Amino acid sequence: MEPNPVASREALELYLARAATFSNAIHSDTLDDDLRMVRDTGTLFLGRAAYEWNMDPDEEAHFDKAAALARRVHGIDPRIILQACVFEAVYPECERVSVPAWAFEALGMPVERRNFRFADMSSPQLRQAHSWGGRGVIPDIACPEARLWFIYRAFRYIDCGYEALHLGQVHLVAGRDPGYALWPYRAERDWV
Incomplete structure (x- = not known):
């Protein structure tokens, strides 16, 4: 499927009319x-x-299944747009994952050889706001580690063939980022 950076309003309405939740x-x-x-309904x-x-x-294995x-x-149908999610929750198990050099580079950070750091994903304010069952935290986009996590997860799904991202409750993740200036990726359309 050829990428199309500018979708018309007509194309958007066609896709919305043929949209379905395909949860996990x-x-x-x-x-x-x-x-x-999916095939029979023309989703x-x-x-x-x-x-x-x-x-x-x-x-x-997760990303192999996603791909x-x-x-x-x-x-x-190669026209189908698949959406993956990078939600407003992160858990200590993220520390099993190595931060790839390209994630640091994408954010203009010095490349280090290390795994993600759970303790650096959130701020005290967000840790107190919600703990997702006592184990997880809301990642704070004001923390560089959370930005690394979001860019890592987003790029991995894109590399698997996903064209859309659901970013969960952005207002929680961006609580300390008025205007969403720290988000590593933003989409803008004049008609949306």
Whole structure:
């Protein structure tokens, strides 16, 4: 599928008219039936198709499943837009994941050889706001570590074949970022 950086309002309305939630389809026990429904209904936008709320024990297996789903969906119709999610929750298991050099480079940070640091993902204000069952925190986009996490997760899904991102409750993550100036990626359209 060729990237199209400027979508017309007509194209947007067509995709919205053919949109469906496909919540975490990478773990579906009925995926063949689900994909038949996608084909038979002419669905063009599949929301929430891949995400992790809690950390998958095997990070690479998660992204392998996400990529396999994208290949199957785009085999039905390459015009289908798949959405992945990077939500407003992060857990200590993020420390099992190495920060790739490209994530540092994307944010203009010096490259280090290390894993993500859970303790640096949030601020005291957000830790007190919600703890997701006592284990997780709301990542604070004002913290460089949280920006690394978001860019890492977003780029991994994009590399798997996902064209849209659901960023969860942005107002929580950006509580200390008035105007969303620190977000590592922003989309703007004059008609939206």
